[in-house]
Amino acid sequence: MLCFSLAPTLALAEGEQNQTQSQTGSTTTSTKPASQQSGAVQIPSPESLQLQVKSAVLLEPVSGQVLLNINGDQALPPASMTKMMTEYIVADLVKQGKFKWDEMVTVGENASETIGSRIFLAEGDQHTMEELYIAMAVGSANDATVALAEHVAGSEQAFVKMMNDEAKRMGMKNTHFANSTGLDIADMPEKYKTPGNQETVMSAMDAAILAKYIVTDHPDFARFTSIQTHKFRERDKAPIVNYNWMLEANKNVTNFKKYAYEGLDGLKTGHTSNAGNCFTGTAERNGVRLISVVMGTSSESARFVETRKVLDYGFNNFETKQIIAPKATVPGTETVTVKKAKNTSVPVVSDQAVSFVIPKGTDTSKVQAKVTLSNETLTAPLKQGTKVGTVTYSFKPDGMNQTLEKTVNLITAQDVEKAGWFKLLMRAIGDFFSDLFNGIKNLF
Incomplete structure (x- = not known):
C-alpha cells in the first residue's frame, strides 16, 4: 500500500463484493484589515x-x-x-x-x-x-x-x-x-x-x-x-x-x-x-x-x-467558523442608486451568513470581498430583498493550501418606494440645469 499526500476516494461493494456606486455590472474588492495570525493549530503534514x-x-x-x-x-x-x-x-x-x-x-x-x-x-x-x-x-x-x-x-x-x-x-x-x-x-x-x-x-x-x-x-x-x-x-x-x-x-x-x-x-x-x-x-x-x-x-x-x-x-x-454574519454590509458598497426612488441611495446587504471550515484558532480578519453588481438598471419601486448583485468572500487561512471562496447575493435592505410626480419633476429640472451648467463650464 502506498502512503500519499491528501486526496479524495470512495468505495461500493461488500462481502464478495473598493467602492462601487450605482454603476451596473461593476466590481469592487475590499479587504478587512490584516492582523497577525496567532494561536492557530499547526496542521499535521x-x-x-x-x-x-x-x-x-x-x-x-x-x-x-x-x-x-x-x-x-x-x-x-x-x-x-x-x-x-x-x-x-x-x-x-x-x-x-x-x-x-x-x-x-x-x-x-x-x-x-x-x-x-x-x-x-x-x-x-x-x-x-x-x-x-x-x-x-x-x-x-x-x-x-x-x-x-x-x-x-x-x-x-x-x-x-x-x-x-x-x-x-x-x-x-x-x-x-x-x-x-x-x-x-x-x-x-x-x-x-x-x-x-x-x-x-x-x-x-x-x-x-x-x-x-x-x-x-x-x-x-x-x-x-x-x-x-x-x-x-x-x-x-x-x-x-x-x-x-x-x-x-x-x-x-x-x-x-x-x-x-x-x-x-x-x-x-x-x-x-x-x-x-x-x-x-x-x-x-x-x-x-x-x-x-x-x-x-x-x-x-x-x-x-x-x-x-x-x-x-x-x-x-x-x-466551522462564521466569517460573515447574515445581512452584512460590504465596505465600499453600502448603497446602490435606484432610479425614480423616493431616496435614490438605497442600502444593500448580503443575504446570508458565510462560514468556512478552517484550522482551529485561525484569525479571520483578513477576508476579501468582491462585489459584482447586476447589469440591469434598478428602478423603483423595489421590494426588500431584491437581488442587485453578488458578493464573493475569499480567505486563505494559514496552514491550508487552498483559498476558500463563497458567493452570496447582495440584496436591498428595505422596500424602495417610488417618488411622487412632483419630486421626480423637480429632480429632472435640477438634473437639466446641472447638465447645462457643466456643459457651459466645459466651454472655457
Whole structure:
C-alpha cells in the first residue's frame, strides 16, 4: 500500500463484493484589515498520518470543502460502496411519493440468483421496500439491492442508467456504474450480465460527493445506516450484523468496541478482491459533520483504522467558523442608486451568513470581498430583498493550501418606494440645469 499526500476516494461493494456606486455590472474588492495570525493549530503534514490506502478524502458536506485529498480523483473499484447510489435513488423516489416504504416487492429471477453478500431471497418471495432497504444498508445484501432496483426501474439495466444519470447530475466525474451492487460483471447472473466490459469504478472524491448528497438530501439516513443488527425473517437463526464496526453504538459490543467512533452513524463498507477493503464513513460532533472515504486498504479492520486517522485529522484540527454574519454590509458598497426612488441611495446587504471550515484558532480578519453588481438598471419601486448583485468572500487561512471562496447575493435592505410626480419633476429640472451648467463650464 502506498502512503500519499491528501486526496479524495470512495468505495461500493461488500462481502464478495473598493467602492462601487450605482454603476451596473461593476466590481469592487475590499479587504478587512490584516492582523497577525496567532494561536492557530499547526496542521499535521499528510505524511505524518501514514495512511495505508490507495486513496482517501475528507469532506465537510455543508460547505463542500475538501480537508484531505489523497489520490482522490483516481477511479477505483468501489465494491459495495456502489450501493450508496442505489440507496440514494430509492430513498429519493420514496421521498417524492412515487413509492412507499410499506409497498410489497416481488423478488425476480435476477435477484434470486445474485451471489455474494445476501439474504438468500427466492424468486417469488415478497418483502416490503423497507425490509429490503434495511438488508441492503445494514447487511449489504446484493439480492435485496437487485430486487429494489428492478422494482423501481423495471430492470437492473434501466436502474443502472438512472445511477449514471444521477452521478452526472451530482458532478461525479470519475464514476461509472455497471450494476446496482458493485459486484464484478463476471459475478452477475449470466442471463443478466451488463453488456461489455466496463466495470463499476468510482473515485474517493466522487464517493464523498455522493455521501454529501445522502446526508444533505436525506438527513434521516441514519434511521437505516446506524442499525447494529436486524433479524430479516422470524425463521432466520441469526440476525444481519452491520458491517460498519465503527458505529458509536458499538462502544458496548465486545468484538467492535475498539473500533467504535464517537458520533459515527454511517455510511457504507465495501469489499471485493479487486477493490480491497473500502469504507465511506460519516460522523457528527458538536454540530459539525464530516465525511471520510478510504479505498484499497488491506483488511476489514484496516479500513476502520485508517478511517479513524482521517476523521481524527478533521475533528482535531478544524472548526466551522462564521466569517460573515447574515445581512452584512460590504465596505465600499453600502448603497446602490435606484432610479425614480423616493431616496435614490438605497442600502444593500448580503443575504446570508458565510462560514468556512478552517484550522482551529485561525484569525479571520483578513477576508476579501468582491462585489459584482447586476447589469440591469434598478428602478423603483423595489421590494426588500431584491437581488442587485453578488458578493464573493475569499480567505486563505494559514496552514491550508487552498483559498476558500463563497458567493452570496447582495440584496436591498428595505422596500424602495417610488417618488411622487412632483419630486421626480423637480429632480429632472435640477438634473437639466446641472447638465447645462457643466456643459457651459466645459466651454472655457
